[in-house]
Amino acid sequence: MPATSRSAEVPARARRADAVRNQQALLTAAAAVFVTSGVDAPIREIAARAGVGIGTIYRHFPTRADLVVAVYRHQVEACAQAGPALLASAGSPLAALRQWADLFVDFLVTKHGLGRALRPDSSGYEALHTYFLDRLVPVCAQLLEAAVDAGEIRPGTGAYELMRGIGNLCAGGDSDPRYAPRRLTGLLLTGLQRPPGGGGT
Amino acid sequence: MPATSRSAEVPARARRADAVRNQQALLTAAAAVFVTSGVDAPIREIAARAGVGIGTIYRHFPTRADLVVAVYRHQVEACAQAGPALLASAGSPLAALRQWADLFVDFLVTKHGLGRALRPDSSGYEALHTYFLDRLVPVCAQLLEAAVDAGEIRPGTGAYELMRGIGNLCAGGDSDPRYAPRRLTGLLLTGLQRPPGGGGT
DNA sequence: CTCTGAAGCGGAGCACTGTTCCGGTAACTA
DNA sequence: TAGTTACCGGAACAGTGCTCCGCTTCAGAG
Numbered sequence: 001m002p003a004t005s006r007s008a009e010v011p012a013r014a015r016r017a018d019a020v021r022n023q024q025a026l027l028t029a030a031a032a033v034f035v036t037s038g039v040d041a042p043i044r045e046i047a048a049r050a051g052v053g054i055g056t057i058y059r060h061f062p063t064r065a066d067l068v069v070a071v072y073r074h075q076v077e078a079c080a081q082a083g084p085a086l087l088a089s090a091g092s093p094l095a096a097l098r099q100w101a102d103l104f105v106d107f108l109v110t111k112h113g114l115g116r117a118l119r120p121d122s123s124g125y126e127a128l129h130t131y132f133l134d135r136l137v138p139v140c141a142q143l144l145e146a147a148v149d150a151g152e153i154r155p156g157t158g159a160y161e162l163m164r165g166i167g168n169l170c171a172g173g174d175s176d177p178r179y180a181p182r183r184l185t186g187l188l189l190t191g192l193q194r195p196p197g198g199g200g201t
Numbered sequence: 202m203p204a205t206s207r208s209a210e211v212p213a214r215a216r217r218a219d220a221v222r223n224q225q226a227l228l229t230a231a232a233a234v235f236v237t238s239g240v241d242a243p244i245r246e247i248a249a250r251a252g253v254g255i256g257t258i259y260r261h262f263p264t265r266a267d268l269v270v271a272v273y274r275h276q277v278e279a280c281a282q283a284g285p286a287l288l289a290s291a292g293s294p295l296a297a298l299r300q301w302a303d304l305f306v307d308f309l310v311t312k313h314g315l316g317r318a319l320r321p322d323s324s325g326y327e328a329l330h331t332y333f334l335d336r337l338v339p340v341c342a343q344l345l346e347a348a349v350d351a352g353e354i355r356p357g358t359g360a361y362e363l364m365r366g367i368g369n370l371c372a373g374g375d376s377d378p379r380y381a382p383r384r385l386t387g388l389l390l391t392g393l394q395r396p397p398g399g400g401g402t
Numbered sequence: 403c404t405c406t407g408a409a410g411c412g413g414a415g416c417a418c419t420g421t422t423c424c425g426g427t428a429a430c431t432a
Numbered sequence: 433t434a435g436t437t438a439c440c441g442g443a444a445c446a447g448t449g450c451t452c453c454g455c456t457t458c459a460g461a462g
Contacts, residue, residue: 256450
Protein backbone atom coordinates (compact mmCIF):
# COMPACT_ATOMS: atom_id res chain seq x y z
CA MET A 1 0.00 0.00 0.00
CA PRO A 2 1.70 3.24 -1.16
CA ALA A 3 0.93 5.35 1.85
CA THR A 4 -2.21 7.18 0.92
CA SER A 5 -2.28 8.79 4.34
CA ARG A 6 -1.74 12.47 4.87
CA SER A 7 1.81 13.73 5.49
CA ALA A 8 3.13 11.22 2.98
CA GLU A 9 5.80 12.20 0.51
CA VAL A 10 3.41 11.56 -2.35
CA PRO A 11 0.48 13.84 -1.54
CA ALA A 12 -1.39 12.27 -4.44
CA ARG A 13 -2.52 15.68 -5.57
CA ALA A 14 -3.06 19.06 -4.01
CA ARG A 15 -6.62 20.11 -3.39
CA ARG A 16 -7.81 22.29 -6.21
CA ALA A 17 -7.76 25.99 -5.50
CA ASP A 18 -11.37 26.56 -6.50
CA ALA A 19 -12.50 23.80 -4.17
CA VAL A 20 -10.81 25.46 -1.24
CA ARG A 21 -12.22 28.81 -2.26
CA ASN A 22 -15.74 27.46 -2.57
CA GLN A 23 -15.65 25.68 0.76
CA GLN A 24 -14.56 28.89 2.43
CA ALA A 25 -17.23 30.91 0.66
CA LEU A 26 -19.80 28.37 1.72
CA LEU A 27 -18.79 28.62 5.35
CA THR A 28 -18.95 32.40 5.28
CA ALA A 29 -22.29 32.42 3.51
CA ALA A 30 -23.77 29.81 5.82
CA ALA A 31 -22.72 31.70 8.90
CA ALA A 32 -24.40 34.84 7.59
CA VAL A 33 -27.58 33.06 6.53
CA PHE A 34 -27.84 31.17 9.82
CA VAL A 35 -27.92 34.48 11.65
CA THR A 36 -30.79 35.87 9.63
CA SER A 37 -32.80 32.77 8.76
CA GLY A 38 -31.76 30.21 11.36
CA VAL A 39 -30.03 26.91 10.77
CA ASP A 40 -33.04 25.61 8.84
CA ALA A 41 -32.56 28.10 6.04
CA PRO A 42 -33.06 26.67 2.54
CA ILE A 43 -29.96 25.11 1.03
CA ARG A 44 -30.51 27.10 -2.14
CA GLU A 45 -30.30 30.33 -0.22
CA ILE A 46 -26.90 29.46 1.18
CA ALA A 47 -25.64 28.25 -2.16
CA ALA A 48 -26.83 31.40 -3.89
CA ARG A 49 -25.23 33.63 -1.31
CA ALA A 50 -21.94 31.80 -1.69
CA GLY A 51 -22.24 32.05 -5.45
CA VAL A 52 -22.02 28.32 -6.02
CA GLY A 53 -24.35 25.63 -7.34
CA ILE A 54 -26.43 23.27 -5.27
CA GLY A 55 -24.27 20.33 -6.16
CA THR A 56 -21.22 22.04 -4.74
CA ILE A 57 -22.73 22.50 -1.33
CA TYR A 58 -23.69 18.84 -1.16
CA ARG A 59 -20.23 17.73 -2.16
CA HIS A 60 -18.52 19.73 0.55
CA PHE A 61 -21.17 19.13 3.20
CA PRO A 62 -23.19 15.97 2.49
CA THR A 63 -25.70 16.71 5.23
CA ARG A 64 -26.93 19.95 6.67
CA ALA A 65 -25.49 18.95 10.00
CA ASP A 66 -22.00 18.77 8.50
CA LEU A 67 -22.32 22.39 7.47
CA VAL A 68 -23.65 23.47 10.83
CA VAL A 69 -20.88 21.64 12.62
CA ALA A 70 -18.27 23.28 10.42
CA VAL A 71 -19.71 26.72 11.06
CA TYR A 72 -19.89 26.37 14.82
CA ARG A 73 -16.93 24.10 15.47
CA HIS A 74 -14.84 26.92 16.94
CA GLN A 75 -17.48 27.91 19.43
CA VAL A 76 -18.21 24.36 20.50
CA GLU A 77 -14.53 23.85 20.94
CA ALA A 78 -14.24 26.96 23.05
CA CYS A 79 -17.13 25.77 25.18
CA ALA A 80 -15.49 22.40 25.65
CA GLN A 81 -12.21 23.95 26.71
CA ALA A 82 -13.92 26.32 29.08
CA GLY A 83 -14.99 23.37 31.23
CA PRO A 84 -11.64 22.44 32.79
CA ALA A 85 -10.65 26.10 32.87
CA LEU A 86 -13.68 27.05 34.94
CA LEU A 87 -13.13 24.10 37.20
CA ALA A 88 -9.72 25.49 37.99
CA SER A 89 -10.69 29.13 38.33
CA ALA A 90 -14.11 29.06 39.97
CA GLY A 91 -14.54 28.91 43.71
CA SER A 92 -16.15 25.49 43.72
CA PRO A 93 -17.08 22.72 41.28
CA LEU A 94 -20.74 23.69 41.50
CA ALA A 95 -19.92 27.30 40.73
CA ALA A 96 -17.89 26.10 37.75
CA LEU A 97 -20.76 23.95 36.58
CA ARG A 98 -23.15 26.87 36.84
CA GLN A 99 -20.88 29.16 34.89
CA TRP A 100 -20.31 26.55 32.26
CA ALA A 101 -24.03 25.97 31.90
CA ASP A 102 -24.55 29.69 31.38
CA LEU A 103 -21.93 29.63 28.69
CA PHE A 104 -23.63 26.76 26.95
CA VAL A 105 -27.06 28.36 27.25
CA ASP A 106 -25.82 31.62 25.77
CA PHE A 107 -24.29 29.74 22.88
CA LEU A 108 -27.52 27.90 22.13
CA VAL A 109 -29.95 30.79 22.41
CA THR A 110 -27.90 33.14 20.29
CA LYS A 111 -27.80 30.54 17.52
CA HIS A 112 -31.38 30.71 16.44
CA GLY A 113 -32.92 27.25 16.29
CA LEU A 114 -29.80 25.41 17.28
CA GLY A 115 -31.29 24.03 20.47
CA ARG A 116 -33.46 21.69 18.48
CA ALA A 117 -30.35 19.97 17.21
CA LEU A 118 -29.73 18.51 20.63
CA ARG A 119 -32.79 16.36 20.27
CA PRO A 120 -32.07 12.88 18.98
CA ASP A 121 -35.13 12.82 16.73
CA SER A 122 -34.22 15.92 14.78
CA SER A 123 -34.06 14.53 11.27
CA GLY A 124 -31.07 15.63 9.27
CA TYR A 125 -29.14 16.67 12.34
CA GLU A 126 -27.83 13.31 13.48
CA ALA A 127 -24.23 14.27 12.79
CA LEU A 128 -24.63 17.48 14.73
CA HIS A 129 -26.22 15.67 17.62
CA THR A 130 -23.37 13.21 17.69
CA TYR A 131 -20.72 15.90 17.51
CA PHE A 132 -22.23 17.99 20.26
CA LEU A 133 -22.58 15.03 22.53
CA ASP A 134 -19.18 13.53 21.82
CA ARG A 135 -17.47 16.81 22.48
CA LEU A 136 -19.43 18.24 25.38
CA VAL A 137 -20.81 15.35 27.39
CA PRO A 138 -17.36 14.39 28.72
CA VAL A 139 -16.76 17.97 29.78
CA CYS A 140 -20.11 18.13 31.51
CA ALA A 141 -19.46 14.78 33.12
CA GLN A 142 -16.18 16.03 34.55
CA LEU A 143 -17.82 19.07 36.08
CA LEU A 144 -20.68 17.01 37.39
CA GLU A 145 -18.42 14.45 38.95
CA ALA A 146 -16.28 17.08 40.61
CA ALA A 147 -19.37 18.66 42.14
CA VAL A 148 -20.57 15.28 43.36
CA ASP A 149 -17.18 14.50 44.85
CA ALA A 150 -17.19 17.83 46.61
CA GLY A 151 -20.54 16.91 48.11
CA GLU A 152 -22.23 19.90 46.53
CA ILE A 153 -24.77 18.00 44.50
CA ARG A 154 -26.47 14.65 44.80
CA PRO A 155 -25.22 11.81 42.59
CA GLY A 156 -27.51 10.01 40.20
CA THR A 157 -27.80 12.44 37.32
CA GLY A 158 -26.03 11.67 34.07
CA ALA A 159 -24.18 14.22 32.01
CA TYR A 160 -26.14 13.21 28.94
CA GLU A 161 -29.41 13.81 30.69
CA LEU A 162 -28.32 17.18 31.99
CA MET A 163 -26.96 18.30 28.64
CA ARG A 164 -30.14 17.41 26.84
CA GLY A 165 -32.21 19.01 29.54
CA ILE A 166 -30.34 22.25 29.19
CA GLY A 167 -30.47 22.04 25.42
CA ASN A 168 -34.21 21.55 25.50
CA LEU A 169 -34.71 24.42 27.88
CA CYS A 170 -33.04 26.67 25.33
CA ALA A 171 -35.47 25.85 22.54
CA GLY A 172 -37.17 28.98 21.31
CA GLY A 173 -35.44 30.90 24.04
CA ASP A 174 -35.21 34.39 22.65
CA SER A 175 -38.78 34.87 21.53
CA ASP A 176 -40.55 35.83 24.73
CA PRO A 177 -39.15 37.96 27.55
CA ARG A 178 -41.17 35.96 30.08
CA TYR A 179 -39.14 32.88 29.24
CA ALA A 180 -35.54 32.91 30.40
CA PRO A 181 -33.55 29.74 29.67
CA ARG A 182 -30.72 30.84 31.91
CA ARG A 183 -33.03 31.16 34.87
CA LEU A 184 -34.59 27.75 34.33
CA THR A 185 -31.22 26.14 33.83
CA GLY A 186 -30.11 27.66 37.11
CA LEU A 187 -33.23 26.29 38.75
CA LEU A 188 -32.45 22.84 37.39
CA LEU A 189 -28.99 22.98 38.89
CA THR A 190 -30.39 24.19 42.17
CA GLY A 191 -32.65 21.16 42.13
CA LEU A 192 -29.55 19.02 41.81
CA GLN A 193 -27.98 20.61 44.84
CA ARG A 194 -27.58 18.62 48.01
CA PRO A 195 -29.29 20.38 50.91
CA PRO A 196 -26.61 21.72 53.26
CA GLY A 197 -28.35 20.17 56.26
CA GLY A 198 -28.04 16.50 55.42
CA GLY A 199 -31.06 14.18 54.98
CA GLY A 200 -32.18 14.24 51.35
CA THR A 201 -35.58 13.56 49.73
CA MET B 202 -80.70 42.53 11.61
CA PRO B 203 -82.67 39.23 11.48
CA ALA B 204 -80.88 37.39 14.26
CA THR B 205 -78.20 35.40 12.50
CA SER B 206 -76.90 34.20 15.84
CA ARG B 207 -77.12 30.61 16.98
CA SER B 208 -80.17 29.52 19.00
CA ALA B 209 -82.33 31.70 16.76
CA GLU B 210 -85.73 30.46 15.64
CA VAL B 211 -84.53 30.38 12.03
CA PRO B 212 -81.69 27.83 12.18
CA ALA B 213 -80.71 28.84 8.64
CA ARG B 214 -80.07 25.24 7.69
CA ALA B 215 -79.03 22.03 9.34
CA ARG B 216 -75.45 20.92 8.92
CA ARG B 217 -75.20 18.37 6.15
CA ALA B 218 -74.92 14.78 7.25
CA ASP B 219 -71.87 14.02 5.12
CA ALA B 220 -70.08 17.00 6.60
CA VAL B 221 -70.63 15.70 10.12
CA ARG B 222 -69.58 12.22 9.03
CA ASN B 223 -66.41 13.47 7.39
CA GLN B 224 -65.38 15.59 10.33
CA GLN B 225 -65.75 12.62 12.62
CA ALA B 226 -63.85 10.35 10.26
CA LEU B 227 -61.11 12.96 10.08
CA LEU B 228 -60.77 13.12 13.85
CA THR B 229 -60.59 9.35 14.13
CA ALA B 230 -58.08 9.06 11.31
CA ALA B 231 -55.93 11.88 12.66
CA ALA B 232 -55.82 10.35 16.11
CA ALA B 233 -54.63 7.06 14.62
CA VAL B 234 -52.06 8.66 12.34
CA PHE B 235 -50.70 10.87 15.11
CA VAL B 236 -49.92 7.78 17.14
CA THR B 237 -47.91 6.12 14.40
CA SER B 238 -46.40 9.07 12.56
CA GLY B 239 -46.52 11.92 15.06
CA VAL B 240 -48.40 15.18 14.78
CA ASP B 241 -46.28 16.20 11.79
CA ALA B 242 -47.67 13.44 9.62
CA PRO B 243 -48.43 14.48 6.03
CA ILE B 244 -51.89 15.93 5.56
CA ARG B 245 -52.43 13.64 2.61
CA GLU B 246 -51.90 10.61 4.82
CA ILE B 247 -54.61 11.68 7.22
CA ALA B 248 -56.98 12.55 4.41
CA ALA B 249 -56.39 9.21 2.72
CA ARG B 250 -56.95 7.29 5.93
CA ALA B 251 -60.21 9.14 6.52
CA GLY B 252 -61.22 8.47 2.95
CA VAL B 253 -61.70 12.12 2.07
CA GLY B 254 -60.01 14.60 -0.23
CA ILE B 255 -57.41 17.15 0.73
CA GLY B 256 -59.81 20.00 0.32
CA THR B 257 -62.15 18.52 2.89
CA ILE B 258 -59.56 18.39 5.60
CA TYR B 259 -58.66 22.03 5.02
CA ARG B 260 -62.29 23.10 5.17
CA HIS B 261 -62.91 21.43 8.51
CA PHE B 262 -59.52 22.28 10.00
CA PRO B 263 -57.93 25.29 8.31
CA THR B 264 -54.60 24.80 10.04
CA ARG B 265 -52.88 21.71 11.31
CA ALA B 266 -53.08 23.08 14.81
CA ASP B 267 -56.88 23.17 14.62
CA LEU B 268 -56.87 19.46 13.93
CA VAL B 269 -54.42 18.71 16.71
CA VAL B 270 -56.42 20.78 19.16
CA ALA B 271 -59.60 18.97 18.20
CA VAL B 272 -57.97 15.57 18.63
CA TYR B 273 -56.49 16.30 22.04
CA ARG B 274 -59.07 18.68 23.45
CA HIS B 275 -60.46 16.08 25.84
CA GLN B 276 -57.10 15.28 27.33
CA VAL B 277 -56.08 18.89 27.71
CA GLU B 278 -59.40 19.51 29.39
CA ALA B 279 -58.85 16.62 31.76
CA CYS B 280 -55.42 17.95 32.60
CA ALA B 281 -56.85 21.39 33.29
CA GLN B 282 -59.52 20.02 35.58
CA ALA B 283 -57.03 17.85 37.42
CA GLY B 284 -55.33 20.97 38.76
CA PRO B 285 -57.93 22.11 41.30
CA ALA B 286 -58.76 18.48 42.09
CA LEU B 287 -55.19 17.69 43.02
CA LEU B 288 -54.93 20.87 45.03
CA ALA B 289 -57.84 19.61 47.10
CA SER B 290 -56.73 16.00 47.41
CA ALA B 291 -52.97 16.17 47.73
CA GLY B 292 -51.27 16.67 51.06
CA SER B 293 -49.80 20.04 50.16
CA PRO B 294 -49.83 22.55 47.30
CA LEU B 295 -46.32 21.54 46.31
CA ALA B 296 -47.31 17.89 46.23
CA ALA B 297 -50.27 18.82 44.06
CA LEU B 298 -48.04 20.81 41.73
CA ARG B 299 -45.67 17.86 41.41
CA GLN B 300 -48.44 15.44 40.64
CA TRP B 301 -49.95 17.80 38.14
CA ALA B 302 -46.59 18.28 36.43
CA ASP B 303 -46.24 14.53 36.13
CA LEU B 304 -49.66 14.36 34.54
CA PHE B 305 -48.72 17.01 32.05
CA VAL B 306 -45.39 15.39 31.26
CA ASP B 307 -47.00 12.03 30.66
CA PHE B 308 -49.49 13.65 28.32
CA LEU B 309 -46.76 15.34 26.29
CA VAL B 310 -44.34 12.45 25.99
CA THR B 311 -46.98 9.94 24.98
CA LYS B 312 -48.08 12.25 22.18
CA HIS B 313 -45.10 11.91 19.94
CA GLY B 314 -43.80 15.30 18.90
CA LEU B 315 -46.40 17.31 20.73
CA GLY B 316 -43.92 18.96 23.04
CA ARG B 317 -42.62 21.05 20.20
CA ALA B 318 -46.00 22.70 19.94
CA LEU B 319 -45.41 24.51 23.20
CA ARG B 320 -42.72 26.57 21.56
CA PRO B 321 -43.91 29.91 20.28
CA ASP B 322 -41.85 29.71 17.10
CA SER B 323 -43.31 26.43 15.91
CA SER B 324 -44.70 27.46 12.55
CA GLY B 325 -48.18 26.21 11.85
CA TYR B 326 -48.88 25.54 15.49
CA GLU B 327 -49.76 29.02 16.70
CA ALA B 328 -53.37 28.06 17.42
CA LEU B 329 -52.24 25.05 19.40
CA HIS B 330 -49.76 27.11 21.35
CA THR B 331 -52.46 29.62 22.19
CA TYR B 332 -54.96 26.99 23.21
CA PHE B 333 -52.53 25.14 25.44
CA LEU B 334 -51.45 28.28 27.16
CA ASP B 335 -54.91 29.77 27.54
CA ARG B 336 -56.21 26.62 29.09
CA LEU B 337 -53.34 25.43 31.24
CA VAL B 338 -51.38 28.47 32.35
CA PRO B 339 -54.15 29.62 34.71
CA VAL B 340 -54.27 26.16 36.25
CA CYS B 341 -50.53 26.11 36.69
CA ALA B 342 -50.64 29.61 38.12
CA GLN B 343 -53.17 28.57 40.71
CA LEU B 344 -51.04 25.65 41.86
CA LEU B 345 -47.93 27.78 41.87
CA GLU B 346 -49.56 30.52 43.86
CA ALA B 347 -50.92 28.10 46.42
CA ALA B 348 -47.46 26.63 46.91
CA VAL B 349 -45.95 30.08 47.30
CA ASP B 350 -48.63 31.08 49.80
CA ALA B 351 -47.94 27.91 51.76
CA GLY B 352 -44.30 28.91 51.89
CA GLU B 353 -43.21 25.76 50.09
CA ILE B 354 -41.58 27.41 47.12
CA ARG B 355 -39.96 30.74 46.47
CA PRO B 356 -41.95 33.36 44.60
CA GLY B 357 -40.68 34.91 41.39
CA THR B 358 -41.39 32.19 38.83
CA GLY B 359 -44.21 32.70 36.37
CA ALA B 360 -46.63 29.99 35.33
CA TYR B 361 -45.90 30.66 31.69
CA GLU B 362 -42.22 30.17 32.22
CA LEU B 363 -42.72 26.97 34.14
CA MET B 364 -45.15 25.54 31.61
CA ARG B 365 -42.83 26.20 28.72
CA GLY B 366 -39.91 24.82 30.65
CA ILE B 367 -41.73 21.60 31.31
CA GLY B 368 -42.95 21.45 27.73
CA ASN B 369 -39.44 21.89 26.44
CA LEU B 370 -38.07 19.23 28.75
CA CYS B 371 -40.51 16.79 27.20
CA ALA B 372 -39.24 17.30 23.65
CA GLY B 373 -38.02 14.03 22.21
CA GLY B 374 -38.64 12.43 25.56
CA ASP B 375 -39.28 8.82 24.69
CA SER B 376 -36.35 8.19 22.41
CA ASP B 377 -33.53 7.49 24.85
CA PRO B 378 -33.81 5.68 28.16
CA ARG B 379 -31.07 7.87 29.62
CA TYR B 380 -33.30 10.89 29.27
CA ALA B 381 -36.26 11.03 31.62
CA PRO B 382 -38.43 14.16 31.34
CA ARG B 383 -40.26 13.31 34.54
CA ARG B 384 -37.05 13.26 36.50
CA LEU B 385 -35.84 16.56 35.12
CA THR B 386 -39.20 18.18 35.70
CA GLY B 387 -39.04 17.00 39.29
CA LEU B 388 -35.58 18.46 39.57
CA LEU B 389 -36.82 21.78 38.25
CA LEU B 390 -39.54 21.85 40.89
CA THR B 391 -37.04 20.93 43.57
CA GLY B 392 -35.01 23.90 42.43
CA LEU B 393 -38.04 26.05 43.05
CA GLN B 394 -38.41 24.76 46.55
CA ARG B 395 -37.67 27.03 49.46
CA PRO B 396 -35.05 25.49 51.73
CA PRO B 397 -36.75 24.40 54.99
CA GLY B 398 -34.10 26.04 57.11
CA GLY B 399 -34.64 29.62 56.07
CA GLY B 400 -32.33 32.05 54.26
CA GLY B 401 -31.29 30.49 50.97
CA THR B 402 -29.19 31.94 48.15
C1' DC C 403 -91.68 12.37 -5.00
C1' DT C 404 -89.42 15.96 -7.60
C1' DC C 405 -86.94 20.00 -7.95
C1' DT C 406 -83.44 23.33 -6.83
C1' DG C 407 -80.03 26.07 -4.53
C1' DA C 408 -76.06 25.88 -2.26
C1' DA C 409 -73.12 23.42 1.08
C1' DG C 410 -69.77 20.44 0.58
C1' DC C 411 -66.44 17.54 -1.91
C1' DG C 412 -62.27 16.06 -4.47
C1' DG C 413 -58.05 16.55 -6.40
C1' DA C 414 -55.41 19.04 -10.08
C1' DG C 415 -52.10 22.37 -9.67
C1' DC C 416 -48.78 25.70 -7.75
C1' DA C 417 -44.96 26.98 -4.82
C1' DC C 418 -41.30 25.55 -2.23
C1' DT C 419 -38.55 22.20 -0.10
C1' DG C 420 -34.30 18.46 -0.05
C1' DT C 421 -31.45 15.48 -2.82
C1' DT C 422 -29.40 13.09 -6.83
C1' DC C 423 -26.98 12.75 -11.04
C1' DC C 424 -24.28 13.64 -14.97
C1' DG C 425 -22.45 16.52 -18.97
C1' DG C 426 -19.33 20.13 -19.17
C1' DT C 427 -15.42 22.97 -17.39
C1' DA C 428 -11.27 24.36 -15.75
C1' DA C 429 -7.45 23.45 -12.64
C1' DC C 430 -3.49 20.89 -12.08
C1' DT C 431 0.58 17.86 -14.05
C1' DA C 432 3.91 16.37 -17.19
C1' DT D 433 0.64 22.59 -24.79
C1' DA D 434 -2.03 18.73 -24.06
C1' DG D 435 -4.23 15.28 -21.18
C1' DT D 436 -6.49 13.90 -16.93
C1' DT D 437 -9.70 14.26 -13.75
C1' DA D 438 -11.40 16.72 -9.75
C1' DC D 439 -14.82 19.68 -9.52
C1' DC D 440 -18.76 22.46 -10.76
C1' DG D 441 -23.57 23.70 -11.93
C1' DG D 442 -28.18 23.15 -12.23
C1' DA D 443 -31.84 20.25 -14.46
C1' DA D 444 -34.74 16.95 -12.67
C1' DC D 445 -37.27 14.15 -9.34
C1' DA D 446 -39.83 13.37 -5.15
C1' DG D 447 -42.26 14.87 -1.12
C1' DT D 448 -44.32 18.61 1.27
C1' DG D 449 -48.32 22.41 2.36
C1' DC D 450 -52.01 24.89 0.60
C1' DT D 451 -55.45 27.03 -2.88
C1' DC D 452 -59.00 27.02 -6.04
C1' DC D 453 -62.85 25.73 -8.72
C1' DG D 454 -65.97 22.49 -11.32
C1' DC D 455 -68.87 18.76 -9.91
C1' DT D 456 -71.69 16.20 -6.57
C1' DT D 457 -75.16 15.44 -3.40
C1' DC D 458 -77.79 16.75 0.48
C1' DA D 459 -81.74 19.48 2.81
C1' DG D 460 -85.80 21.54 2.46
C1' DA D 461 -89.78 23.57 -0.39
C1' DG D 462 -93.54 22.51 -3.11
